[in-house]
Amino acid sequence: MAFVPIYILILGFTIVIDYFAGRYIESAEGKRRKLFLIFSLIANIGVLAVFKYYNFINHNFSFLMHGFGFTNPIPYLSILLPIGLSFHTFQAMSYTIEVYRGRQKAERHFGIYSLYVMFYPQLVAGPIERPQNLLHQFREKYDFEYDRVVEGLKQMLWGFFKKLVIADRLAIYVNAVYNNPEQHNGTTFVLATIFFAFQIYCDFSGYSDIAIGAAKVMGFKLMTNFNRPYFARNISEFWKRWHISLSTWFKDYLYISLGGNKVSIPRWYCNLLLVFLVSGLWHGANWTYIIWGALNGFYLVLAIITQGLRNKFTILTGIEKLPKLNHILQILITFMLSCFAWIFFRANNVTDALLIIKKIFLLSGTLYIGDFQQLLYCIAGIIFLIIIELRHEYFGHSILPFKTNYWLKEQMAYALLIVLILLIGVFDGGQFIYFQF
Amino acid sequence: MNKNISRLIKIVIFIFIIAITDKVLGFILNKLYFSQTYGQNHSLNYVLSECKADVLIFGNSRAQHHYDSRIISKALKMSCYNAGQDGGHSIILPYAQIKIMTERHSPKILILEFSPDGILHYTGDYDRLHILLPYCEEYPEIRPLVLLESPYESIKLTSTIYPFNSNLINIIRFNTDYHAVRQQDFEGYVPLKKVMSINILKQEPEILNQSVIATESVVDSNKVNALEHIISLCKEKNISLFIINSPIFHTVNEKQSPPLPSAKLSLEIIHRNNVNYLDFSHDSTFSGHFELFKDREHLNVEGAKVFSNMLIDSIEKTLSLSTLRRF
Numbered sequence: 001m002a003f004v005p006i007y008i009l010i011l012g013f014t015i016v017i018d019y020f021a022g023r024y025i026e027s028a029e030g031k032r033r034k035l036f037l038i039f040s041l042i043a044n045i046g047v048l049a050v051f052k053y054y055n056f057i058n059h060n061f062s063f064l065m066h067g068f069g070f071t072n073p074i075p076y077l078s079i080l081l082p083i084g085l086s087f088h089t090f091q092a093m094s095y096t097i098e099v100y101r102g103r104q105k106a107e108r109h110f111g112i113y114s115l116y117v118m119f120y121p122q123l124v125a126g127p128i129e130r131p132q133n134l135l136h137q138f139r140e141k142y143d144f145e146y147d148r149v150v151e152g153l154k155q156m157l158w159g160f161f162k163k164l165v166i167a168d169r170l171a172i173y174v175n176a177v178y179n180n181p182e183q184h185n186g187t188t189f190v191l192a193t194i195f196f197a198f199q200i201y202c203d204f205s206g207y208s209d210i211a212i213g214a215a216k217v218m219g220f221k222l223m224t225n226f227n228r229p230y231f232a233r234n235i236s237e238f239w240k241r242w243h244i245s246l247s248t249w250f251k252d253y254l255y256i257s258l259g260g261n262k263v264s265i266p267r268w269y270c271n272l273l274l275v276f277l278v279s280g281l282w283h284g285a286n287w288t289y290i291i292w293g294a295l296n297g298f299y300l301v302l303a304i305i306t307q308g309l310r311n312k313f314t315i316l317t318g319i320e321k322l323p324k325l326n327h328i329l330q331i332l333i334t335f336m337l338s339c340f341a342w343i344f345f346r347a348n349n350v351t352d353a354l355l356i357i358k359k360i361f362l363l364s365g366t367l368y369i370g371d372f373q374q375l376l377y378c379i380a381g382i383i384f385l386i387i388i389e390l391r392h393e394y395f396g397h398s399i400l401p402f403k404t405n406y407w408l409k410e411q412m413a414y415a416l417l418i419v420l421i422l423l424i425g426v427f428d429g430g431q432f433i434y435f436q437f
Numbered sequence: 438m439n440k441n442i443s444r445l446i447k448i449v450i451f452i453f454i455i456a457i458t459d460k461v462l463g464f465i466l467n468k469l470y471f472s473q474t475y476g477q478n479h480s481l482n483y484v485l486s487e488c489k490a491d492v493l494i495f496g497n498s499r500a501q502h503h504y505d506s507r508i509i510s511k512a513l514k515m516s517c518y519n520a521g522q523d524g525g526h527s528i529i530l531p532y533a534q535i536k537i538m539t540e541r542h543s544p545k546i547l548i549l550e551f552s553p554d555g556i557l558h559y560t561g562d563y564d565r566l567h568i569l570l571p572y573c574e575e576y577p578e579i580r581p582l583v584l585l586e587s588p589y590e591s592i593k594l595t596s597t598i599y600p601f602n603s604n605l606i607n608i609i610r611f612n613t614d615y616h617a618v619r620q621q622d623f624e625g626y627v628p629l630k631k632v633m634s635i636n637i638l639k640q641e642p643e644i645l646n647q648s649v650i651a652t653e654s655v656v657d658s659n660k661v662n663a664l665e666h667i668i669s670l671c672k673e674k675n676i677s678l679f680i681i682n683s684p685i686f687h688t689v690n691e692k693q694s695p696p697l698p699s700a701k702l703s704l705e706i707i708h709r710n711n712v713n714y715l716d717f718s719h720d721s722t723f724s725g726h727f728e729l730f731k732d733r734e735h736l737n738v739e740g741a742k743v744f745s746n747m748l749i750d751s752i753e754k755t756l757s758l759s760t761l762r763r764f
Contacts (some may be wrong), residue, residue, distance in 0.1 A: 146444050419598060423462075423605055424602070424603060428586075
């Protein structure tokens with residue numbers, strides 16, 4: 001990651017465009033409103049296209065040209081992807097769309113609008129806010145509220161724990177395995193893929209907790225971004241629990257615009273597939289992300305098609321009479337499906353992903369242990385997380401991990417988190433995974 | 438008002454809980470860390486505080502696995518200890534070890550495993566310096582070296598637990614005898630038993646990539662300083678310094694690539710200071726011999742045996758030459 005001060009102009013460019021677009025959309029009438037919206041969307045998507053997708057498209061174009069025996073004359077751009085570009089672009093787009101739909105008044109104050117796009121806790125990796133939730137908060141006056149500040153700090157601490165103790169620790173094993181696919185066997189890839197599922201969850205939800213907690217300390221309320229996704233019982237539910245701010249963004253602004261489920265069945269399936277394809281592309285300019293998105297879309301379509309068949313199966317096998325077992329099985333199957341999709345998300349390229357899948361299906365060889373100590377930390381971290389999340393999922397509703405009525409007990413639990421971070425946290429780990437998007 | 442006082446008390450209690458836990462746990466970990474009876478931490482601790490061997494070997498994992506202390510000791514008729522530490526390319530860690538050790542004891546011969554590109558900057562090179570954290574309190578002179586890892590280290594070091602970060606399980610393991618046999622070392626030398634697979638050559642693109650990174654890298658002035666300081670420390674304490682580049686795997690027809698332009702600087706420093714430099718990296722004895730390697734960069738137990746004997750011959754020749762020169 002590099003710091004290039006001039007890149008602030010990219011953010012400045014979209015802020016200026018969207019600020020004026022919002023005002024013109026509000027004051028204009030008829031087709032002109034739509035025209036201003038389209039102009040704003042083109043500007044935003046254009047920035048994304050240049051910085052994120054230009055070289056990817058050009059590379060694929062070169063590949064095609066090469067296939068036909070030609071040389072691609074279009075040069076590559078030597079540019080860096082500005083950090084969090086996809087996040088603040090989507091947040092900016094949600095503003096102009098909401099103004100166009102008449103659900104949000106155009107912001108008159110340029111400073112406040114700029115703050116909406118650049119609000120530091122969520123600027124680089126979300127949650128992707130909606131103007132209705134965030135803009136008005138910048139006009140409110142906040143007094144120091146002890147309980148709110150403490151709650152925000154606790155949420156930040158839990159986020160740091162997830163990132164430093166669990167995600168970055170798992171990353172050591174996952175990177176060692178996934179960066180050398182030739183050298184490892186199927187058994188090892190099964191473990192590394194499960195580890196990656198928890199790594200990315202703790203990395204991203206950890207960041208969200210830090211962002212939401214930091215905002216809360218200052219008095220701002222950001223939307224929930226994760227709701228224990230690995231307890232989802234089907235893929236549809238998984239996407240209602242995972243990266244909620246992005247899922248709802250796509251639902252509100254793309255899926256519904258395409259007609260959602262109020263169209264013919266084949267069109268509905270196409271809508272679902274398209275939304276997930278775009279979601280994959282949003283994550284990164286790489287075929288691995290596109291396949292990951294497509295796979296999730298395919299899961300959803302398949303779930304709809306096989307609904308009746310699955311119901312019959314549960315009745316026939318008698319699982320229906322064992323609701324708890326049925327519940328557990330559904331969670332496990334959903335987790336396995338999401339893990340399978342994560343292979344594409346994590347693999348360095350499609351060839352690696354296919355090799356990994358092939359090895360997993362062969363499932364042979366002894367498990368790569370590496371540093372025994374690392375492996376133990378990884379397993380302990382995952383068990384700790386599952387215990388905390390189980391407790392929340394089935395026995396409580398608080399976002400915070402150690403909510404009890406006993407003050408001292410709660411403080412000791414948070415002190416333990418700090419001690420664990422100091423003792424087993426990885427301080428030289430990488431950046432947050434989602435910063436690259 | 439009462440509410441504010443009660444909140445203040447709560448904050449004080451919370452900080453107190455953290456401080457007490459940190460102190461108590463830090464104290465226990467400190468005791469356990471220094472009471473380890475084997476393993477890498479024990480080896481490091483032994484070299485820094487107790488070892489009085491005549492011949493000492495420093496460097497990274499290649500040092501630890503290539504130099505059989507028993508062979509060297511027997512042939513040179515001097516006590517020998519291998520202080521090599523697994524991991525990293527950095528010469529800064531051996532420098533810190535030598536700096537602390539020479540204040541207490543001056544060996545007759547100091548062998549430093551070092552490749553000429555060891556002064557180049559590699560990402561994550563300084564991470565390995567965290568193993569020195571438990572020694573910062575006793576040896577404040579190494580604190581500036583530890584701070585090279587990150588300027589925030591000094592803040593983290595306010596905790597007494599942090600120096601033992603990521604080491605908890607090993608500290609517990611190496612205080613028990615359960616793994617003692619598996620982790621056995623011979624005067625610091627840890628033999629590698631596996632034989633290199635021919636398939637390892639599939640890793641080649643990755644290794645090539647690594648050399649691309651090195652080509653594009655710049656000279657790390659901290660590493661240059663470390664190399665110069667080691668040389669001057671040895672001169673000052675009258676220690677015979679041998680800088681050795683031990684064998685790496687290469688095929689019979691593979692030619693030795695010329696040193697990277699920036700790596701020439703380290704050779705220049707070595708030659709300018711008349712330091713004994715022996716380069717075995719492309720020695721023909723090892724060409725194409727899979728059976729002598731564990732992987733491309735590491736000799737196995739058989740390879741270490743061959744190499745240690747070769748090294749002794751070279752050291753004896755050099756030493757007898759320098760003795761002749763003295764008379």
